[in-house]
Amino acid sequence: xxxxxxxxxxxxxxxxxxxxxVAVTVINAGGNVVHQVKTKEKDGYAAVQxxxxxxxxxxxxxxxxxxxxxxxxxxxxxxxxxxLDENEEVQPGQVVGVELLENVKYxxxxxxxxxxxxxxxxxxxxxxxxxESHGNTNVREHGSIGQNSDPSRVFPGLKMSGHYGNAxxxxxxxxxxxxxxxxxxxxxxxxxxxxxxxIVYIKKNESR
Numbered sequence: 001x002x003x004x005x006x007x008x009x010x011x012x013x014x015x016x017x018x019x020x021x022v023a024v025t026v027i028n029a030g031g032n033v034v035h036q037v038k039t040k041e042k043d044g045y046a047a048v049q050x051x052x053x054x055x056x057x058x059x060x061x062x063x064x065x066x067x068x069x070x071x072x073x074x075x076x077x078x079x080x081x082x083x084l085d086e087n088e089e090v091q092p093g094q095v096v097g098v099e100l101l102e103n104v105k106y107x108x109x110x111x112x113x114x115x116x117x118x119x120x121x122x123x124x125x126x127x128x129x130x131x132e133s134h135g136n137t138n139v140r141e142h143g144s145i146g147q148n149s150d151p152s153r154v155f156p157g158l159k160m161s162g163h164y165g166n167a168x169x170x171x172x173x174x175x176x177x178x179x180x181x182x183x184x185x186x187x188x189x190x191x192x193x194x195x196x197x198x199i200v201y202i203k204k205n206e207s208r
Contacts, residue, residue: 030184051076
């Protein structure tokens, strides 16, 4: 199994072998329920469908209720598919957790970044402020956006103010600093997109 669904708890720090402090993100990745196992013979590819966060039946539509009750009888809020390793056997209704990452050194973590609404170019792209002397009024504006009457248009892709955040972001090759099987926690070095209590998707990164 190549990944897990988790919930971002927050950030803390750990100490490495040299005694240096390392900033880590804490992710709760326990209680992943196997809803369905897909095979190459039946579905054309090998994958496992996981569910996360149990939910009441009244909050689930009828097609999903039928799907859940036919595969483990556990209703969940989040559903996600991950690739299944060769010769790996899992059964519907089985619960998997952080033990999956026990010998994994690096992971990719995807999540929805914090929404910041309509932002200017300084906040969105780290543009430099304008000077505040000699009558200049262009302090936080982005400046010129085009040329003269030729080409008489603004080129596509120009960095301007606009919607910022609330997008899917994947942080690749984050180092796993440790796991806590008892509390079902994963400690990942560095930052992870999204707010606290936000849903994230952890995937093994086996590239060298």
